[in-house]
Amino acid sequence: MKRVFVNGYGSIGNRIAQFIKDDPQIKVVGVGKFSPDDKVNDAIARGFDVYVPQKRIESFKNYKIKGTIEDAISNCDLVIDGAPGGIGYANKKQLYEPKGVMAIYQGGESVFGDERVSDLLFNSRVNYKEAFGKKHVMQGSCNVTGMGRILQPLREKYGSRLVRFDAILVRRWADLEQTDKSVPDTVEWSPNPHHQDDVKFYMGKDTPLFIQAIKVPTRQMHVHMMSIRFKDMTPNPSEILDLFKDEHGVATLWTAKGTKQIRDAAESMKFSFKDTNMIHIHANMMETIGDTIKMVYSDDQTGIVIPENHMLMQAMLFQKSYEESFSHTESLFHMEEKKKALEAFFAKK
């Protein structure tokens, strides 16, 4: 059994810890906390040992702490870093590398420049096996992960018939649980969004992808509006939808009117954390004009990367085949069942 420590217990870390706790092949050493707040007791109540930085131990004196993060890291095979963007790199340099431990980083880090955490940006659908033998790997961010689920099947089927992908990313402002973060009444634009370079990093640098990104005041998922240009006339929308019928982590919804409705459906069906863990193609928004097809899909920001972290962890720790890893992840996340339930809920009338 391998020992895994989850460093950071926010939107992502807390979900990862909760899911891998149920993995019989993994012993969760515990979770790392940085602020002495209610989340410490929440973690303990959920059965996790909580570790804190050596130099902050005094500020946790009123909590039942198990030990220091430094010790937890010495005592594990792999760390899943769930720290805020940029801090993962500092953790790599100060903790993971000196202690020689394997680590998974989240998409707020970078694979470019002096502060890159890895030379691999993971997307299980595209480069699963490349994680074998790596000690430090970055999981793509939510938008970057979701986009691969659309682009890779299209590329496999249509190859050189595809001329260009133009996408507008409409990004949520904050997560449901980030109640300390306000959602201001404005729309912001992001010059040079990292998503374009990140997607090309794993899809290939010549991928004809052009991304623009804005941030809107909602906590309810991201939406991507994508135009796909073909060399000649596009296939029928029904052919495109057929392509995604058996695609894992992609649901096709006909009657959803907005992202909150999908989140509410997930809640009503008792999905853990109200997450769907997938992207949702909005079939009623698909339109073709000559050589261009317009697609809209929403992306469950917090949920989508959690099964991906689990796949990546299995590739790094056990070097399992894709199929074996996939079926083990599925046994914990039940995404096929969730996909069917969502598709039935939002079926064509």
Ligand SMILES: NC(=O)c1ccc[n+]([C@@H]2O[C@H](COP(=O)([O-])OP(=O)(O)OC[C@H]3O[C@@H](n4cnc5c(N)ncnc54)[C@H](OP(=O)(O)O)[C@@H]3O)[C@@H](O)[C@H]2O)c1
């Ligand atoms: N939220 C999303 O939808 C989403 C989706 C995909 C990827 N990501 C990426 O996932 C990463 C984490 O994001 P998040 O949304 O989970 O952030 P978050 O909710 O703000 O949580 C960050 C956690 O990191 C802890 N932390 C603070 N300093 C740390 C350090 N030095 N080392 C380790 N942990 C530290 C914080 O601890 P305390 O609470 O104790 O202060 C907090 O629990 C980022 O790279 C982000 O870009 C986020």
